[in-house]
Amino acid sequence: MCLAVPGRVLEITEDNMAVVDVGGVRRMVCLDLVTDVRVDDYVLVHVGFALQRIDQQEAARQAEQLQAMFAREPGGADGT
Amino acid sequence: MRYVDEYREPKAAQGLLAAIRDLAAGPLRVMEICGGHTHAIYRSGLDQLLPAEIRFLHGPGCPVCVTPAVRVDQAIALAERGCIVCTYGDMLRVPGSRGSLRQAAARGADVRIVYGSLDAVEIARRESGREVVFLAVGFETTAPANACAILRARALDLRNFSVLGSHVLVPPVLRHLLKAPDTGIDAFIGPGHVSTVVGSEDYRFLPEEYGKPVVITGFEPLDLLEAVLMLLRQKAEGRCEVEVQYRRAVRAEGSPKARAVMEEVYRVQDQEWRGIGPIPRSGLGIREAFHAFDALRRYERDLPVEAEEEDARAYTCGEVIQGVKTPLDCPAFGFGCTPEHPFGPGMVSSEGTCAALYRYRHMDREVMR
Numbered sequence: 137m138c139l140a141v142p143g144r145v146l147e148i149t150e151d152n153m154a155v156v157d158v159g160g161v162r163r164m165v166c167l168d169l170v171t172d173v174r175v176d177d178y179v180l181v182h183v184g185f186a187l188q189r190i191d192q193q194e195a196a197r198q199a200e201q202l203q204a205m206f207a208r209e210p211g212g213a214d215g216t
Numbered sequence: 217m218r219y220v221d222e223y224r225e226p227k228a229a230q231g232l233l234a235a236i237r238d239l240a241a242g243p244l245r246v247m248e249i250c251g252g253h254t255h256a257i258y259r260s261g262l263d264q265l266l267p268a269e270i271r272f273l274h275g276p277g278c279p280v281c282v283t284p285a286v287r288v289d290q291a292i293a294l295a296e297r298g299c300i301v302c303t304y305g306d307m308l309r310v311p312g313s314r315g316s317l318r319q320a321a322a323r324g325a326d327v328r329i330v331y332g333s334l335d336a337v338e339i340a341r342r343e344s345g346r347e348v349v350f351l352a353v354g355f356e357t358t359a360p361a362n363a364c365a366i367l368r369a370r371a372l373d374l375r376n377f378s379v380l381g382s383h384v385l386v387p388p389v390l391r392h393l394l395k396a397p398d399t400g401i402d403a404f405i406g407p408g409h410v411s412t413v414v415g416s417e418d419y420r421f422l423p424e425e426y427g428k429p430v431v432i433t434g435f436e437p438l439d440l441l442e443a444v445l446m447l448l449r450q451k452a453e454g455r456c457e458v459e460v461q462y463r464r465a466v467r468a469e470g471s472p473k474a475r476a477v478m479e480e481v482y483r484v485q486d487q488e489w490r491g492i493g494p495i496p497r498s499g500l501g502i503r504e505a506f507h508a509f510d511a512l513r514r515y516e517r518d519l520p521v522e523a524e525e526e527d528a529r530a531y532t533c534g535e536v537i538q539g540v541k542t543p544l545d546c547p548a549f550g551f552g553c554t555p556e557h558p559f560g561p562g563m564v565s566s567e568g569t570c571a572a573l574y575r576y577r578h579m580d581r582e583v584m585r
């Protein structure tokens with residue numbers, strides 16, 4: 137129930153709602169709990185609300201670190 | 217799916233597991249507070265991939281599981297007197313002391329599943345001749361969304377909408393668990409989505425007062441593995457602090473807007489936790505200014521105030537919810553108590569420990585014993 141899934145904001149509509157692409161499905165999402173959300177931002181969607189904007193720079197930094205982890209053990213990385 | 221798939225990458229998982237194996241020295245018992253983490257751990261099999269020294273203890277963070285049985289009884293009572301009762305899907309099968317909402321619906325009560333709180337508001341707007349009650353449960357993640365429903369209903373001047381709430385807070389239940397003399401907990405995986413709202417500061421008391429490190433964590437396998445590695449590093453380097461692994465979504469201050477909405481609509485109150493008992497100042501009640509939207513006030517005279525005796529077969533539920541026992545210690549687990557016929561709340565929500573284990577591990581049960 138506390139699940140929140142990331143989606144991309146496609147359009148901001150009247151009444152502080154947004155159309156969000158969540159894994160290929162378009163959903164109406166309420167923006168009442170966030171500030172400064174723009175089209176093309178990624179947001180975490182929880183029970184019909186945008187809970188938080190995803191910090192894309194931070195995510196990119198983290199991805200680099202994880203990449204480094206993988207580089208650490210080429211032999212063990214057999215894709216299983 | 218962007219921001220999901222990259223955190224499921226098997227090769228990076230191997231790298232993280234190798235780093236964890238290098239660093240694991242001695243037993244580390246990690247409590248994941250949130251039911252979403254419990255679910256993710258079983259789904260990805262992390263409990264079996266990690267070195268044996270690292271054990272997960274499952275915490276009380278499933279809002280469906282800790283909602284008092286009386287709240288279900290009250291929802292049924294309102295449905296039976298003709299209200300439309302809307303709720304999140306997981307709440308339907310939760311047994312109250314006199315059956316579940318699903319059973320009430322089978323007897324003809326008007327019970328509807330909503331995906332979000334605003335769907336309940338929309339039903340009230342469309343069916344203006346009926347009374348609509350939204351059975352709303354949740355931790356700090358969902359409480360703001362449920363509060364928004366009240367604010368929007370007020371803006372629309374809806375007179376037929378109210379919320380039957382059971383909102384609970386994470387920090388007080390952790391303090392409650394840590395009061396036990398030997399908790400067996402060495403460290404915490406902090407709740408990622410609760411923290412998007414409240415931020416990371418609220419957990420400082422865990423390292424500072426109880427000497428337990430916390431890493432606030434996302435919900436994909438790599439998130440959880442990185443969090444375990446971060447906890448091991450803290451231990452190896454002699455640190456004990458709050459760290460955030462879920463940096464793409466959690467800021468130190470959380471979400472000021474969501475906090476403000478919560479503050480406007482709710483006040484902190486004492487709260488009963490199913491399977492645990494009463495915990496002072498651990499829940500959220502609806503403020504005086506919104507009493508017209510508070511089902512507990514509105515229907516005060518018609519509601520049962522206490523649940524009947526709980527099902528005696530479900531006797532380990534409370535200990536499982538508190539992480540003291542695992543579902544495997546429960547004689548009913550898989551024998552009688554199943555997701556289709558749950559005895560206790562832990563078997564209902566997919567985030568309940570019993571349901572998560574049942575779904576992903578029931579087959580290995582004999583092997584695990």
Ligand code: SF4
Binds near residue numbers: 550
């Ligand atoms: S298996 Fe069923 S009866 Fe046993 S602890 Fe879990 S919910 Fe309760």
